[in-house]
Amino acid sequence: MTSQRPRIVQAGRLLSTLERRLAERYDTTRLVEQADQRAWLAANGAGVTGLVTSAGTGIAADVIAALPDLRVISSFGVGLDKLPLAAAAERGIAVGYTPDVLNDCVADLAIALLLDIARRVSEADRFVRRGGWSAPGGKAFPLARKVSGAKLGIVGLGRIGRTIARRADGFEMAIRYHSRRPVADAPWQHEPSLHALARWCDHLVVITAGGAETRHLIDAEVLDALGPRGFLVNVSRGSVVDEQALVRALAERRIAGAGLDVFEDEPRVPAELLTMDNVVLLPHIASATEETREAMAARVLDNLEQFYADGTLLSAAPLPETASG
Template sequence: MSDKKADVLVWGPMHAALTQNLDRDFTVHNRWEIKDLDAWAAEHGDKVRGVITSGVYGTDNALLDRLPNLQVVNSFGVGYDAVDTDYLARRGIQLSNTPDVLNNAVAETAMALMLCVSRRISQAERFVRAGQWTSGKFPLGNDLCGKTCGIVGLGKIGKTIAKRAAAFDMNIAYFRRGAPYADVEYTHYADLQELARASDYLIVIVPGGPDTQHLINRDVLKALGPKSYLINVARGSVVDEKALVASLLESEIAGAGLDVFEDEPNVPAELMSLDSVVLTPHIGSGTYETRQAMADLVFANVSAYFADGSLVTPVQL
């Protein structure tokens, strides 16, 4: 099956190293450079056997329909909720993602957000930069030590977050419907609102998609309570953003650390106006080392597939 010059469609600009490797070993079509998709599909659509995309770009079934010989989609990122997996399964198209290599970076982002909201780091920096330190004292923050870190989604990243939080002498609890995991000793809650009530910091790290749409709703936020914080490093769709804004404005929760939003890159103005909220632009995996590892894994998947039909990190559809 070896075909190192196979035609592949790249959905959007990618990591420089991945782009260089793809250009060297494959016949690359860059979707964002194509001015007339209909004309391009008529001429090249039947040649394309692979698609390279990401959680940002996703895919469009209408265009995939124009690729009759498509065999594989390789996604840059661990989340693949922007890809219609049912569609791929119906057509027998395989899918890969980039799990594991970003666990540490996302866990570090979660910890950074938790520290920032707890110790008011962003607010404190603004305080110093505005010259306010010379005329007043900065308000106190909160310890992490001894507090309960509730984790919604104890997968590989969730377990990495738990390990980091435990190093801060935090108590670890998690939500999972049904029986607890047998391989962890953390406190298990089968009811999400009960976990919220028990948590000082509620960290969300579940996949996006219809199964988790607005999983964190107004009831969960009310259960979290006025002294506790929400941290979201999952997907913006997992949190009901309107409910979150209302809860923050009404002081139903103490604050939030948010790396993801429902309509990225658009962020509600109400969130930007609150000192109790820390906002970052979806930087969960945004380190040089992690993005290089992700690029390498995408290329390894593409190369393996067109060498022998295998995938290094296949997604089971």
């Protein structure tokens, strides 16, 4: 008997509870379990109407090309740089993602990294663990930097950027932001020049979108503008920062330090960073709390269910405009 449930394809591994719910509600095939994914797509791609992936996994354009009946993509996460948005727009494929539900946790982690690197929290932990505090005649732990009242620059004032700014208000920080244009109703000062923002601030937090337009937006010149008293925090995408320029700036103490949740070639982290005390390294965990990941999973399902019910999405990703013929 033929299943009446919509046929969907799952690209990559997802939260176990989400995988279970997908299997309960849809006729689901996990591509990662297919010995020859291309062969499976060629033989079975027709009739698949939905695809589920994540911001980290994404999906190749040739995969959706092998799904002639694909109508909807539902992605777990807010990053869109690994999704073939132009190809989806050309075919009229709806793309859903999971904004808003992760704003708080990403903003919390950005502030945690800012506090950690400025107050030398992780460095101090290592100092205590290796016996530096208790060693007879040992050196005193070096002084840190004050966060309250410091100057914060935010690169990208979207949903998460605004949430970070509100957190920083609680620390009585002076706040400015950089974006292509001023954000309506934002109470903080817009700085049209990224270099000027970097020169002004003590902490530069990067939370702009990834993709070709922002690749290496934070380059050697921006880092030099940030200067030897400035800290960089990146909770956006690794591609936004020129990683080799950052490694050099940290090694040469041309910036004070960095807190990094993302990297250019994850999960690979430049070996030079692993030995530096003026950098905090995290394994891309900004949204990784039980509560937020479950909320993201629920949004993936809600996007699918609403689409199959009425052709709309609860959270539709912005798609590029297609050329008119």
